[in-house]
Amino acid sequence: MTTIFLKNARIVDGTATEPSDPMGIVIEDGMIRDIGPDVTADTDMVLDLAGLTVMPGLIDCHVHVIATTADLGANAALPSALVAARSSVLMRNMLMRGFTTVRDLGGADRGLQLAVEEGAFLGPRLVICGKALSQTGGHTDYRGPYDNRDVGWYAQSLGAMGRICDGVPEVQRAAREEIKNGAQFVKAMADGGVSSPSDPVGYLVFSVEELRAMVEIAKGFGTYATGHLYTDEAIVRALDCGFECIEHGNLISDATIARVAREGIPVVPTNITYDILASSGARFGLPAESVAKIADVREAGLERLEKMHDAGVLMGYGSDLLGGMQSEQSGEFTLRGRYLPADAVIRSATVDAARVLRMEGQIGTIAPGAHADIIAVEGNPLRDLSLLTQQGAHMPLIMKGGTVVKKTAALR
Structure with a gap:
């Protein structure tokens, strides 16, 4: 002892x-x-x-420990052994910034989790969703126009953030498979995103039936579904389908802020990533079409912070940085501190973050x-x-x- x-x-x-x-x-x-x-x-x-x-x-509620470059299409094609080796460095650096627990929102698998638990890799405690669930033409489909090669290999590539599943049966299978493989919750790309080529922000990618199917699977396994969500329409749609957490939420309306506060739905803003992507994304490998999307969500996300704080929304600390930009992980503290009281900012990375992870009293x-x-x-x-x-x-x-x-x- x-x-x-x-x-x-x-x-x-x-x-x-x-x-x-x-x-x-x-x-x-x-x-x-x-x-x-x-x-x-x-x-x-x-x-x-x-x-x-x-x-x-400290707790970061939104990371991607396998994102070794901002070009996520290229990252998905890297050998898994190389991704694991680079990931070990990213995780060690997270721990040395004081982050002792992180919640990975797409990519990290049970193997990386065990490597940390067994001491093979020095890093934070990992809470994982496995591969994020995406769909043809959605966020994490990195093929772009004119490329219709099969992407079934995404599910087996450590460097791929998500996997493609179209239609209710495929969604059910993918959700079950990720949970079987060690996922502790289900994550869906339920809106368009910045880092992939063919999904504008506000793109309602999954059908309502598909969203409900993944929620049903998650709840059946005793856990929850969270969604990559920007626009208010996409957020409301996901909430109506039973999603219990919102990632990003940059374009959420006042009425929906009131709703999530009332219903106790956590939101994980990730504003530092847009600041860094805007200034340095291209230098770190973010494709030009992705850089062009950043302005759509950057300023709105910062303005929404104060609204959510004033409404009493449970907010977790999130960084969502990619590749070499992950060194700016702690920048979310000072960025939020321009809009929120310091105690609230700290709480988002401690007791409130533990609530987001459903680990109250443990971390x-x-x-x-x-x-x-x-x-x-x-x-x-x-x-x-x-x-x-x-x-x-x-x-x-x-x-x-x-x-x-x-x-x-x-x-x-």
Whole structure:
């Protein structure tokens, strides 16, 4: 049994506007056993965190760990072994930014998840949907005009973000197969997107019957369906079919904001990706036709943040970056901080993110019974969200599941 004691921990998790009083935290076999101002423990490993801010490990609710280049068509054609090797580097960098759990929205499989769990790859805890469900001519169909080659191989390519399924029977089979293969929820490309060639934003790709079929399969397996969604029409359509989470949501209307707040539907905005794609997408391999779509959703997404916050919508932290742009993963903190209070921004990557992932009490919190995912930050992020950026430069301690993955010499 391994026991670690953290003392003088002033905690920030987004549920208050000031850090807590100094606390003692007892960690036992990777879990938090006890916490409180008078808690102590007799152990050889004691870390004094005086002068630092202590936070739960951060959670990114929308990543693509297999997106090793912004040209996702090219990425899908890469050898799976090469994608896995590059993915291991992307995941390690995520962890070193303080993200101890990430939710992959298309591509990561049970193999990558096991590689992290077994310690072969150093990375965050992975929550996966397997391949996103798409359709001919939809988001993640990267063939473009005049190319009608069969894309059945997408389902077996680690570098492919999604798989193609047309018609209710194919949708049912694909959803069942992804869950059989380890998917923890179902993700559908239920609107057009930026990174693929033949699906304009607002393109109502799946039929209502297909959307309902995947929701039925997900619920039958005890989980939920989430959708890549931009326009209000597509969002309403998905909600009517039983979808229980919205990815992006840039063009959501005021009326639908009120609806999702009332019904408790989470939204995962991913605004940093549009900022970076607009400035650097072409340099990182995003095709020109994709770059041209960015303006359709960029400014609206930022304006909707305040509306959703004011309405009380549950929002998770999401980055959705591709290839070399993934180094900007933490930029969503400062971007949201221009529109929202710092505590709300932090909460989106801690307790609220845990709710989005349906892992309340397990992650995103420093409390008895939770995984010992803990980071220490120099300074107070409630006053300066940029302390959570710069590739973890201001994080002298990063701990995942009770294992110290980063500790600077300054800690004693």
